Amino acid sequence: MTILVITGTGTEVGKTITTAAVAATAFAAGRSVAVLKPAQTGVRPDERGDADEVARLAGAVTTLELARYPEPLAPATAARRSGLAPVRPHEVADAAAKLATEHDLVLVEGAGGLLVRFDDEGGTLADAARLLAAPVLVVASAGLGTLNTTELTARELRFRGLDFAGVLIGGWPNEPDLASRCNLADLPVVAGAPLLGAVPEGVGALDPADFRAGAPSWLAPRLGGSWDAATHNARCTP
Template sequence: MTVIVVTGTGTEIGKTVVTAAVAALAVAEGRSVAVVKPAQTGVGPHEAGDVDEVRRLAGPVTGVELGRFPEPLAPATAARRAGLAPVTPDAVAEEAGKLAAEHDLVLIEGAGGLLVRFDEAGATLADVAGLLGAPVLVVVPAGLGTLNTTALTAEALRARGLDQLGVVVGSWPGRPDLAARCNLADLPEAAGAPLLGAVPEGAGALAPAAFRERAGQWLAPRLGGGWDAEAFGSAVG
């Protein structure tokens, strides 16, 4: 896989930390990595954004941000209110293609969920994945309600003929409740794709060296780690 699109079933569920973990494992393997944030919202001109956070945690990766809009809104709305041109799927795909020619892995981290609008025409991250023919990694929350949003995202991917790489829990609680524990077994069925990891809550607050050292414990071999869904489920069950 040269390009992976990282989306979520909502906002503030751990997409950036998961992206950083995937990047860290690839860098540890000696692979060159680029991270693309098509539209960064809710961040001022001189503030650190998601790409900066990935670089801080993962190490030496190329970071590209195509659009920045100050209000914490959907990209289309934030661009309109800022009086700025929106980011288009064609622009994202073009940039990703250039980066893929120079890097072993390109990670594209979306804003919010799969169908959040980029522009007034209704373009979304799903269009980016379609243009690139790239698999989509879906980051999900652990608890009650996640099965529905996971299934809806999976249905949207299938309707567009897009490949779902798998699902990662973006913030696994230190004290998981019954719903979270049961969801470990139910998420693959809801997604129609494998569970590929569970990143512990607070992982993004770790020192970079500790983050990189532990990332392999959170993600499955398909993402470069050694995490095992069955063993993890038995341990927390």
């Protein structure tokens, strides 16, 4: 794939660390990588954003933000309250397409979930993915409640006719509870798509060199890694 859109089932599910893992794995394989963050919210101009964090962990990747808003709100709301221009889906698609002419892989990291609004007309990351005809990777949490939000996201992707690449657990716990262990088998069933990896919780705090060394083991072969669902399930399920 040349462009991969990365969304989540909600906020704080591990999209940025997942994006960094995919970027690091591709970069280690010799691919040139760009990371596009259409709308960064809740960050001041002098602070590091999500794209900066991906570059810190993954290495020499190109980063691009289209807009930055100071309040930690949905992009459309943050743009309206700040008086700044919103981001439109066609702008996201145009920027990603341009980066794709110069890089082997472009990762487009959304804000929140698939239908979080970029503008007051209802433009979303799903609209940008449709314009790009790009596959969408859904990052989900591990524990209780994730089956519902993952299935809702999967249904919306299919309703829109989008290419659903699969699901990845964005923060696999060091000591998984019963719900998390059961969800390893249930997530791909409710999603109707493969489980493409499990990024351990806390790896964003690793030294970048250690992060890059570990990243391929967290991702399935479709994402360039060596993670195997059956092996992981057997190890984690008593």
